[in-house]
Amino acid sequence: MHKPVQKTLYAIGFMSISAMAHADLSNTFSPYVSAATAYNSNLFLLQNDQAALANLGTTNMSETYQAYAAGVNMNWQLSRQVISGHAEISQVNFNTYTGMNYTGHDLALKWDWLVDSILQGDVGVSDKLTLAPFLYTKKPLANLLTTRTAFINSFVKINNRWQIKLGADTTHTINSYTTPPNSQQYNDINIDSYNAGFRYITPKGSTFDFLSKVSNGNYPEQLTNLYTYTQYDNGVTFDWIATGKTKLSGRLNYTKRDYPNSQQNDYAGVTGRIAADWFATSKTTLNLTIYRDLNTYITSTSSYDVTQGVSAQAIWLATDKVTATLLGKHETIDFQSTPIRTDELTTASLDLGYQLFRKTKIDLIAERGVRHSNAALDSYRYNSVMLGLNNAF
Known part of the structure; x- marks a missing residue:
């Protein structure tokens, strides 16, 4: 996607929403504040004391930190138009590695027209600014990750069952850490996508989108175009109300990614994500998800990985005030590299929520993760716990 087209997408997003600003407001904004304290036994995902x-210069791998946020959610009904979004500013303070303290933000606007x-x-x-994960750096780098997106989708009605779909989106990811030898700028990436296809709507309201999508990825900070790629996805996206208590949603594609300057990295195969929700009772919801995706990140031996896995989640409304959410996940991560590297990651978490007041909630979240890798020093395990408070106004 050329720069004029990228600018046009961003302009459409802002100008379309700004043009509606003369309309009356009523109960549109929902402000909130939150605070949390957290402990992680292995924040930088290191294998052992050595x-x-x-x-780190120490065998102590644990860290505690505090996170604070204030924001507002918006849901603005303008006749048959809906404008929604949120704006949040956050502050994260680390107890030991204070050089990583940062102020982040999360901004989004959408117009359903x-x-x-x-x-x-x-x-x-x-537009989102947050601290980059430590999965590959394994060091206390204050690398802030900026992710900017813009998108537009349109549906043209053919009849009561069929619609034509056209869309485009652009994503820019920027790493802030530029100091050698740990500069992360080589992973800055721009991805521009276009899609077209048809939507079918069933008599009960389920939707099936038959789509073709092309995406172009490039790394603007790299001296060569070695990892520039074009990806083609052809498949179906669906949201199917199977029964009164069961819902299936997801996407299933045949994906082909071509690297013109490093053809050994080419990929062709099935990707997708299918989720099943079962509303077992008025107080219990179960979810099962299977997935296979490409994750793009350049390391010394690979430019992406193929992650396939399964997750299971149970949500139980124990009382009017107490909610318990249990989540388990197992993944196999295949790095498309030589020598061949394959990792397995298993995580489990429990979230206990208590509605202290009508608009005040407390959450206690405990998580454990274990990763096994056939690559040296890439296995790890961690335990974490977080106590958070959220208050809406």
């Missing part, structure tokens, strides 16, 4: 001593009964769609933009 790795910790080499990377409708013209007569024939043309509808959505357009939006987002």
